[in-house]
Amino acid sequence: MFMRWVVVLLLVLPDVGWAEEIAYPEDYVAEEEVDPDDAGGDALLEPSMDEGSALVEEEPATSGLGSGWANRLSLEATTWALLPRRGAGRDEGFLQVHPRLEVVKPGFLQVELGAPVRLRMWGGEEGASLVRKEDWDELSDWGQVVQNLMVGGDAPNFVWVGALESYTLLSGHLVRRYSNLANPDYHPAGAVVTGLLRPVYVEAFASDVLGARLMGAEVALDMQHVLFGRAPYPMQYTLALSAVHDWGRAGGTSESMTLAHLDGTAMLVRRRNPEGGFELQANAGWGGRPGEGGAWGAVAGLGAEYLTSRMDMRARLEGRLQRGGFRQGAFGPDYELARFQVAGPDAVPQADAPFPEGYSAYGELILSWDAESLGVLGQRHFRLTMGTEVFNWGRVDVDGRLETQLFHRNLSVGVGGVAVGAGKPGARYLASVEARWRFLGGKLYAVGQGGTLLFPTAEGMLRPGAFASVGLGVDNAR
Template sequence: MQRNRSWLVVLLLMLPGVAWAQEPEEEPSPEELEEDAPGVEPDERWWNLFRVEATTWALLPRAGVGTDSGYFQVDPTIDFERGEEFGVNLGAPLRLRIWGPRDGGIVRREDWDELSDWGQLVRGLKLGSDNSPLGVWFGQIDSYSLLSGHLVRRYAHRANPNYHPAAGVLTGTLGPVYVEAFTSDVLGARLMGAEAELDLEHVLFGRPQQRGRYTLGMSAVHDWGRAGGRAASVTLAHVDAVAVLVVRPEFEAHVFAGWGGRPDTGGAWGAVAGVGADAETSTLDMILRLEARHQRGGFRQGFFGADYELARFQAAGTSGAPLADAPFPDGYSLFGESEVGWDAVSYGGPKAHLKLSLGAEVFSWGRFDVDGRVAVQLFERSVEVALKGLAVGVGQPGARYLGSAEVRWRFLGGGFYATGTGGTLLFPTTEGALRPGAFASVGLGVDNAR
């Protein structure tokens, strides 16, 4: 259950989802939307989704900085899936300028001005799965964690609204070794990393009945900083040991400890220890995690996190420096994370569907970071509401806040829907600073999801 977590999070992102409110909220999975076809096993059935959205999309200045502009946005989606081992999801928003500065042409230039932006045409492509000897996935990642998550945690590679890369994830198993590797941008030299887990019980006593109960892992991540705007390169490495103490059909609990650092920076290291639990029933999927951390010399766990694509240019705080060079006090922190998915099975009234993701860290020197999202479907799934928020450096000068919201209402049997989104953004400038902005969008869509 623990290992499947990382792959399942990635696969969920293959469906259209809210990404700083630039994408629609996730649709229910094929299993939630369709009844089993007579005489056909679910894993052998093809599933498809065709969707077109037409909306207005307006960029608005904040704090008197920047100029406003408006666009007509057309967003087509084509999605084909067969079981858990094959799927392809294509489509990208096309924004045509209605008002505002026209020096960039009728099409919004920032959406297509570098090679990496063409990656947004692939929303998801999967070959194999976490249970296969080899699995490959391409597309958008949001709240992605690399296995243990002590280097890459809750990372969103499109937090920069002018950068639209496609990520790649590779998983593989060979005997007692399990490997997960990723790149945040398959078309550019950006964030790349891998983590390898060694099953100690397998090595010492042969193939175990329960895989992955006692593992030793090593991970390394490097940012080349050469796409999505140039920024300082940085390298981190980490070692982790995990022991699964409780294994039940619907529950698993484990403890872990680890140590990591920045190989290119002397005295930059950190240690971590904690506990975690996974629960999975017919109606509930839940992941809980609690960690005690120690950081020194500018290293911190979760360095590549939800804010990284902005912090690589300018970290939260008053220094104005990129994260790779920004001062970070020595100290301790407590980190907690929860992932909850709930869906009713026997509906006695209005159907409900809930997804909640929350991560928070409090530091001994007075800083607090939190990011989270919640999505709920109500009234026979005809109304969807999604909220997303990020706060970094709370309690210190120069704290950073971002938020977005989306509402979608389905009508005429669910094939048509009205949608409205809005939120705040930060745009990196050529000088490396972050320019505040906001956006709003309203429109209509049609699909065959129901």
């Protein structure tokens, strides 16, 4: 009976919608190229935030508040089941209700509040609470109420708060493709702050604004500006220093760890025309663990970007050297699990795990394409993001996500996965899939999700599990 009333409620709310678009800073530069001569020499600098795993359809319709303000209210209801794997745990089922409220002043402020509330329908230990307690049992979990907060508008000067999915800190040699959502019982809100004061550009981040966890910053110096004065195109030759520290005091206790890296970047080719542009960069760097002698690494490679009104393609290829337990990209897509237990035969936290000395090749591709235009935030007929690292001693790490929109954007499908330590004993594999199908004029849609999970335990081990979800939502995105 309760489920019947939920369906009725969804059908009778005409202006209530699920916001499938999440605003990540990356696209605020990709929308429109700005000629630095026209902008007084200040080309827009781009923070390295990927769009993450959200299935994005169209720029949402909103109701105006006057003076350029707009708002949106949305709701989605699904069943959400947790399933054990390899005999670990028990079945649990929940009704997940996810309301949202968004208020927007374009170019100035965007606030989106809401959180999924999971109400127990079956399973769990005797006396288990109605609301899933693991979603709200520490202060950091309340960060999920802030779905998105952005102050300032376009890069290079803004503040952004929300979930970090596939986040990269500038050069990416410490933090690359990191997600603070990999632990399914930990729901923090991260933050990214950027600023430009010629000839210095700074990007700082925190993985958890309510807990002492992962924090870091990178400072980039425009060497051309320092040596020869202000240039028409800034930041073509840079020297950057980054440092990241994990206190390990939220989302479960883990060992602290500090890494630092020095990077140099030079623009080799830069071509721009009315249809788009192409850039080719060379980079080299050296990093280590402060206070630990012999733990260091070096890297050199190339990065390229090709941009048109319909396509945004970014690629990177690097050679890396690792010594004394240090590795580039240590804070990566698997870190929120590896901080408790690394993949492989050694069941120890990453801060204590030995990492074989050797070298590796790293490649990354981010490709967005739309038959009409990339001008609308998140409007992509096709999007692929993938990173792969191959080590000379036999290990392979891969993570990626593919998203597509079909049948006049009425069907959206996303598939993602992570493989860590492939080719070696104790390899870790995770996968997920999501589909949304719009009908009845696009106002109503069905959603289905599923995938595998790993839950950190009090003993510091990882318990395997899986999830499946199906339900309905309504919105005013069309």
